[in-house]
Amino acid sequence: MESNILPSNIPINITYMQPIPGISDFSYGTSSSMTTWRAAAERYVTSRGIRRTWKNKYVLVTRLRPAKGKLGQAIPAGGVAIAGLTGPYSVIAHELGHLFGARHADAEWRWGWWPCTTNMHFDNAALLANCYQYSATNVTRIQNYVDLKGYIPP
Template sequence: MTLIEQTQKKDLIIIAVIHSDVPESTRKTIYADYFRPFVTELESFIERKVCVVFAGGEPYCNFDYKGEDVTGTLQRWQTLGYKLLHEMNEEGLNTEVYSALTKIILVTRDKLNDAHAGVALNWSSNRAGQFAIASLTGYQVVGHEMGHLLGAKHEDSEVQFNGWIADTYMAPTNDKFKANTYTFSHANRQNIKSYLADKD
């Protein structure tokens, strides 16, 4: 008899820093409204658990995210994010600071500017980063920016029909005349699975 050794896949850890400008009334349902649909979708096909850890405190929760230079903003957020990861590890989070399975997202009430509801720091078209900023201006924005951090792409998004025309998570723009599926297209599911395939 041959025994096949099965290894447990590591959890995907999302550290969500809630900005101080997010109202208390929104905070009460922020997981259910903005994270649960995305987590449920991910766990349906990545074969690993997704853990969302909420964090805060200064200087993280009052980070100055608004402005036209989104690249500079993301670089400043990355520097601050690494500091947060080190602090959380010292407090017992026990995750690798530079792990591709640890993502940090700043969740804000407002857009960064008129053109950007959220942004993600990626190194190249096929190498995702660890840091993103997502506003609560649409229920899909958190999932969209997290999708970027997991290798999903705009060009692989789809328009589907679920009683109404609806966009998948990676639609490049938010069309107010379309609904949202809160799912990834088949192609983006494959992109995410490929990204995660060698991360254990």
């Protein structure tokens, strides 16, 4: 995302942390996982004195599915997402896309020597590869999100 989508003067800093008691050790895999994760992220931000801004995003990467039938989930307005590792590794890019304003509706199927879908496509179809890219529309949405400091017009 940093090298292909955002201007060179806007870095993405990723901090990988594990395990964090009270943050990474809650029971996920239920319908309330996102609510629990959002509350845990809020507690973490508050306990560390982190100023909450549109720039901060918190993604919990889990070994298993975050909820029944889900590979990942996001609450864009809350800046939080969960991405399970039971599906394709593009799930993390997909959930990050949501946090930066990308939408399923703007995903693309691309036809080349082998058909593929862009990161925001919501369904893994057999025999379709992942393009490992965002569609041009979603690239623009992500860039607008950053340029407009978190506001994306509908």
